[in-house]
Amino acid sequence: xxxxxxxxxxxxxxxxxxxxxxxxxxxxxxxxxxxxxxxxxxxxxxxxxxxxxxxxxxxxxxxxxxxxxxxxxxxxxxxxxxxxxxxxxxxxxxxxxxxxxxxxxxxxxxxxxxxxxxxxxxxxxxxxxxxxxxxxxxxxxxxxxxxxxxxxxxxxxxxxxxxxxxxxxxxxxxxxxxxxxxxxxxxxxxxxxxxxxxxxxxxxxxxxxxxxxxxxxxxxxxxxxxxxxxxxxxxxxxxxxx
Numbered sequence: 333x334x335x336x337x338x339x340x341x342x343x344x345x346x347x348x349x350x351x352x353x354x355x356x357x358x359x360x361x362x363x364x365x366x367x368x369x370x371x372x373x374x375x376x377x378x379x380x381x382x383x384x385x386x387x388x389x390x391x392x393x394x395x396x397x398x399x400x401x402x403x404x405x406x407x408x409x410x411x412x413x414x415x416x417x418x419x420x421x422x423x424x425x426x427x428x429x430x431x432x433x434x435x436x437x438x439x440x441x442x443x444x445x446x447x448x449x450x451x452x453x454x455x456x457x458x459x460x461x462x463x464x465x466x467x468x469x470x471x472x473x474x475x476x477x478x479x480x481x482x483x484x485x486x487x488x489x490x491x492x493x494x495x496x497x498x499x500x501x502x503x504x505x506x507x508x509x510x511x512x513x514x515x516x517x518x519x520x521x522x523x524x525x526x527x528x529x530x531x532x533x534x535x536x537x538x539x540x541x542x543x544x545x546x547x548x549x550x551x552x553x554x555x556x557x558x559x560x561x562x563x564x565x566x567x568x569x570x571x572x573x574x
Contacts (some may be wrong), residue, residue: 333361333366333370333481334358334366334370337362337370337371337374337384338369338373338374340353341371341374341377342374342378342437343377345433346425346430348421350420350421351418351419352564354418355418358417364405364417364477365404366503367417368399368400368403369537369538372396372416372533372537373541375396375420376392377436377437377438379429379548380402380489380544381433381434381435381436381437381477381546382434382481383480384432384540385411385481385482385555387526387552388477389527389552390523390529390552391425391429392429393529393530394525394529396420396535397529398534400533403416406459418490438489439490439493440486440490440531440542443490444494445489447490449538453500455500456504456505458491459492459495459505459508460508460556462487462491464552464555467484467556469482472563481555484554488553489547489550489554491550496543496546502546506531506534509553512553513553523552523556526549526552530545530546530552534546
């Protein structure tokens with residue numbers, strides 16, 4: 333039932349349909365934990381469909397990560413746990429994501445298959461290079477609420493997908509993403525929260541779906557990297573001065 337529910341969530345065109353899908357799955361016998369896992373997989377798939385170029389879309393992950401944590405806690409009533417599952421799509425950031433979505437499915441697996449073969453280290457370096465060399469955007473001259481991701485973000489997504497599908501070390505990928513995320517202060521901590529969420533969701537999600545979470549981390553890093561790194565740069569100056 334997890335596969336069917338997560339596939340239905342990932343492929344929705346109207347986010348308002350998600351609680352209906354969730355309610356039917358729960359009535360059909362899926363466990364609360366299974367429903368939470370399906371929602372997590374669905375959130376990752378919707379994030380990969382997102383065209384957003386600002387930090388708001390990371391709430392797809394951070395909010396489902398919080399819900400899965402609460403579902404594991406004793407002392408929370410069954411009613412409240414059900415409400416956690418049925419209200420995920422109601423937050424304003426998630427609702428705004430629904431207005432900027434690519435067709436299902438994403439990533440483009442044909443484009444991934446067309447990439448040249450690379451070793452693990454070569455792919456890690458290629459992912460970092462892709463993120464570091466995203467086209468610059470003057471965020472002071474645009475409306476961040478409507479900002480769309482540049483097409484080059486898909487290059488990062490495809491490389492990250494190739495890495496995960498090749499079965500390479502996820503911990504090495506997580507560490508590389510962490511190095512990149514530490515540069516950021518454009519997102520006001522959203523990048524840090526998202527990184528923690530995708531790591532936790534990767535470990536809490538089973539095969540064959542868990543790879544999606546780390547690819548989402550690469551997509552988020554490509555969107556936010558380089559737009560504002562003043563705190564990181566000031567820290568480096570202080571470090572060198574010491």
